[in-house]
Every structure is written in structure tokens, then in C-alpha cells.
Amino acid sequence: NDHWEAEKEIIEGRLDVAVTEPLHLAQDASAGKPVLGFSRFLHTDGGVMYLKKSGITRPKDMCGKTITYPGSPGKGGPAIINTMVKADGGECDLESYGKYNGGFFHTDALTSGAADLATLIFWNFEIPEARSKGLDAAFFSLKEWGVPDFCQLVLFTTHERFAELKPVLRSLVLAVRKATGYIHQNPESAREHYRAHVGKSADETVMEATLAATLPAFPNDNSMASEYYDRLMQWLVDTEQVRAEDANKTPVTAYWSNEVAW
Numbered sequence: 001n002d003h004w005e006a007e008k009e010i011i012e013g014r015l016d017v018a019v020t021e022p023l024h025l026a027q028d029a030s031a032g033k034p035v036l037g038f039s040r041f042l043h044t045d046g047g048v049m050y051l052k053k054s055g056i057t058r059p060k061d062m063c064g065k066t067i068t069y070p071g072s073p074g075k076g077g078p079a080i081i082n083t084m085v086k087a088d089g090g091e092c093d094l095e096s097y098g099k100y101n102g103g104f105f106h107t108d109a110l111t112s113g114a115a116d117l118a119t120l121i122f123w124n125f126e127i128p129e130a131r132s133k134g135l136d137a138a139f140f141s142l143k144e145w146g147v148p149d150f151c152q153l154v155l156f157t158t159h160e161r162f163a164e165l166k167p168v169l170r171s172l173v174l175a176v177r178k179a180t181g182y183i184h185q186n187p188e189s190a191r192e193h194y195r196a197h198v199g200k201s202a203d204e205t206v207m208e209a210t211l212a213a214t215l216p217a218f219p220n221d222n223s224m225a226s227e228y229y230d231r232l233m234q235w236l237v238d239t240e241q242v243r244a245e246d247a248n249k250t251p252v253t254a255y256w257s258n259e260v261a262w
Contacts, residue, residue: 006018007033007034007035007156010161023232025037025255026236029255035158039155039172039261040154044122045141046126046139046141047080047084047119048140049137050118051136059145060085063092066100067081070103072100079239079241080119082239100114102114107137110135170260180218184220187215190215223258224256224261226252230252
């Protein structure tokens with residue numbers, strides 16, 4: 001199930017824990033959903049992908065381009081792009097951007113000409129895929145161009161289930177932490193375990209490049225700073241993705257806890 005529905009699965013007893021991005025965690029909390037993140041488990045790089053043949057060489061070149069993003073025609077895609085344009089010294093009318101919803105098929109949207117830009121991409125997934133198709137793809141990183149770095153994945157549950165399962169969730173965090181240590185110290189063995197579990201990929205070259213980029217992205221530190229979420233929520237307000245009054249009544253402690261993440 002997609003990340004917008006996961007909390008319903010937890011509330012209805014079909015799941016205990018689900019995966020989301022910090023961005024969606026903050027948005028869902030501000031909308032009054034009973035979500036509580038408790039452990040970060042992936043931190044990669046990513047942002048906005050483009051093809052070099054498009055003539056785009058720096059963020060302010062993206063002004064007025066067409067964006068493919070899963071939430072289209074919502075505000076998320078233009079918010080990311082326009083923040084980068086401004087960070088590069090440009091000025092652009094927010095309404096000038098074209099919007100296209102190609103789902104998560106970012107590479108297809110660019111190669112078909114349906115879009116000039118794709119967001120949000122994780123470099124360890126979309127870049128190897130694009131390059132395997134012979135595309136000269138590149139990306140502008142969120143963390144380098146004024147956008148909060150939400151190229152991360154976190155575990156979350158509901159407040160009720162967190163209270164009920166706290167010892168179990170602590171064990172889960174420690175198990176993930178142990179696995180992360182093993183992955184970092186034994187990457188070849190980790191690859192072998194993965195392949196034994198999922199079998200061969202249709203494109204082994206892409207899979208190898210994806211694994212090489214993904215295995216180092218599991219962090220040793222599962223906690224997250226409240227200041228990070230303060231900054232993220234302020235950006236959501238500034239870009240009109242969350243109302244100020246909703247943000248003001250949603251402190252970080254309402255949707256993130258480090259209690260079992262240390």
C-alpha cells in the first residue's frame with residue numbers, strides 16, 4: 001500500500017510498522033493523522049533529475065520547465081524546483097511550471113518528452129536506471145540547493161501502537177542497526193544474501209549499480225534531530241504545502257520520537 005494509506009493499515013491492525021519519508025511524515029502529522037516516526041533507516045542523496053541534452057546546466061535553468069512528480073498536480077514538485085531556482089539566484093513564477101504525473105516512472109517521463117524534470121528521485125535508484133538506458137542523466141541535490149534533505153526513509157507507527165510495542169520496536173531498531181553494521185563491513189556477503197532472497201534481476205548491470213549505491217546509505221544513527229523537523233515544517237509552510245496554523249499546533253514531539261532510536 002502507498003505511504004498515504006499506511007497509517008490506516010496500522011490503525012486497522014493489518015500492520016504494526018510502515019515506511020515513509022520525513023516529508024510525508026510531517027505533512028501527515030500536520031493534517032491530524034496519528035503518525036509517529038521512531039527510527040531512520042536509509043539516508044541517500046537525491047533531488048531533481050534531468051537529461052544533459054536538455055540544455056539545463058544549473059538550477060535556475062529549470063524555471064518554467066515541465067516537472068513529473070507522483071503528487072502532480074499538487075504543490076510539491078514546483079515547491080522543490082522553485083526553491084532550487086531561488087537558491088541559485090533566479091526568480092521564477094510558480095505558475096510557469098508544467099505538471100505531469102508519470103507516477104514513479106521518472107526515467108520514462110523524461111525519455112518520452114512528457115517532462116523536462118523528475119522529482120523526487122533517489123540517486124541510488126533512478127540514476128543507475130537512466131544510465132543503463134544510455135541516458136546522460138544528472139541531478140541537482142536537495143541538500144545543495146536550499147531544500148531540506150528529505151531523501152531519507154523512516155519507520156513509523158501510530159502513537160497507540162508505539163506505546164503498546166515499545167520494547168519490540170526497540171528490538172527492531174537494534175536488529176536493523178546490527179544488520180547495518182554487517183552490510184557496511186561485509187558488502188559482498190550482503191549482496192549474496194540479497195540475491196539469494198530475490199533471485200536474479202532482469203538487468204544485472206542496473207542491479208549491481210543500485211546495490212553499490214544503496215548499501216552504504218543505511219545509517220548507523222537511527223535518531224533524528226528536532227531541529228531538522230522544525231526546518232522541514234517551516235519549508236512546508238513557506239511553500240504553502242502546510243498551513244501555518246496547522247504547523248503551529250504540530251510540534252515535532254507530536255510525530256517524531258527518539259526514545260527507541262538511540
